[in-house]
Every structure is written in structure tokens, then in C-alpha cells.
Amino acid sequence: MSKSKQIAAGGIASSLCLLLMFLTGVFPFATYALPAMAGTLLVVVVLELNRATAVMVYVSVSLLSLFIAPDKEAALVFIFFFGYYPILKGLIEQIRLRPVELAVKYILFNGMMVLVYFLMIQFLGMQYVADEMMEYGPYGLYFLLGAGNFMFFYYDKALTGLISAYIYQFRPRYIGKWKHEKSL
Numbered sequence: 001m002s003k004s005k006q007i008a009a010g011g012i013a014s015s016l017c018l019l020l021m022f023l024t025g026v027f028p029f030a031t032y033a034l035p036a037m038a039g040t041l042l043v044v045v046v047l048e049l050n051r052a053t054a055v056m057v058y059v060s061v062s063l064l065s066l067f068i069a070p071d072k073e074a075a076l077v078f079i080f081f082f083g084y085y086p087i088l089k090g091l092i093e094q095i096r097l098r099p100v101e102l103a104v105k106y107i108l109f110n111g112m113m114v115l116v117y118f119l120m121i122q123f124l125g126m127q128y129v130a131d132e133m134m135e136y137g138p139y140g141l142y143f144l145l146g147a148g149n150f151m152f153f154y155y156d157k158a159l160t161g162l163i164s165a166y167i168y169q170f171r172p173r174y175i176g177k178w179k180h181e182k183s184l
Contacts, residue, residue, distance in 0.1 A: 021061065043162070080115060
């Protein structure tokens with residue numbers, strides 16, 4: 001694929017990701033779902049273009065989402081996890097030992113979630129986030145982190161399923177035909 005087509009495709013992916021990040025203001029209950037969906041679009045960039053282009057899309061969406069996304073928590077969750085995890089997922093899954101692979105995934109997830117909330121509370125003055133956590137009692141943080149790990153397990157499985165469906169069903173049916181028609 002030519003450089004100009006790569007840039008155009010990266011721009012389209014960036015705009016779709018930014019649209020999803022902007023929608024966090026319309027659907028405030030989707031603080032995690034919309035950044036996760038935006039990150040999922042980066043899988044297509046990795047598969048159809050390359051990892052370097054996906055990283056450029058991630059960086060541009062991350063920077064712009066700080067200004068465009070009404071929900072700053074969603075922007076930070078995208079920047080610190082959901083934006084780059086789909087790009088790294090394939091590399092992490094190349095680890096041959098399954099327990100090590102899972103440990104890397106969960107350490108990455110937990111470390112980044114703790115960092116996101118630390119930054120929100122300590123540096124961005126979002127004290128209401130800490131207050132919401134305390135509504136669950138003295139173990140609220142641990143409860144929420146446990147619930148997050150539970151959701152991450154299903155997110156990772158769903159992402160694997162979406163990647164497989166894209167590679168084996170969507171790509172041959174639609175992308176393959178489109179590329180074939182363009183070459184005629």
C-alpha cells in the first residue's frame with residue numbers, strides 16, 4: 001500500500017476513534033466501553049496497514065482526545081490502556097508460556113488502571129473519583145479492581161473473537177473483494 005493510502009487510512013481510523021471518544025459526552029455511562037471500542041479499531045490498522053501506523057493513530061487520538069473528549073476519565077483510560085493494548089496484544093500473545101503471557105496482561109492492566117486513577121485523583125483534582133470508590137467501603141478500591149479484572153478477562157476474550165472474525169470472515173468477504181476489484 002502506498003504511503004498516501006496509509007496516511008489516508010490512518011486519518012480515517014483516527015477520525016472514527018475520535019468520534020467514539022467524543023461520544024463519551026453523549027453517553028456518560030460508556031466511560032470504558034467507548035474507549036475500548038475506539039481501541040478495537042486500531043486492530044484493523046495493525047492488520048491492514050502495520051503496527052507503526054497503528055502507533056501513530058494511537059498517539060494522535062490520545063493527544064486529541066485530551067481536548068475533544070468531554071469525559072477526561074475516558075480519555076485517560078484510552079491513553080493509558082485501551083488505546084495501545086490492542087496494538088500490543090499480538091506481541092504479548094507471542095509469549096510461549098501461557099502463565100507468563102497472562103501475568104504480563106494482568107500486570108499491565110492493573111498497573112495502568114492504578115496509574116490512571118492515581119493521576120486523576122492526585123494531579124487532575126478529580127477527588128470525586130476517590131469519593132465514589134469510598135462508597136463501596138474501606139475495600140472499595142480492591143472490589144473495583146477485582147471487578148475490573150473480571151471485565152478485562154471478558155474484554156480480552158471478546159477482542160480475540162473480534163480479531164478472529166475479522167481475519168476469517170470479514171476480511172475475505174469484504175476487504176479481499178474490494179482489493180480484488182481495485183486491481184482490475
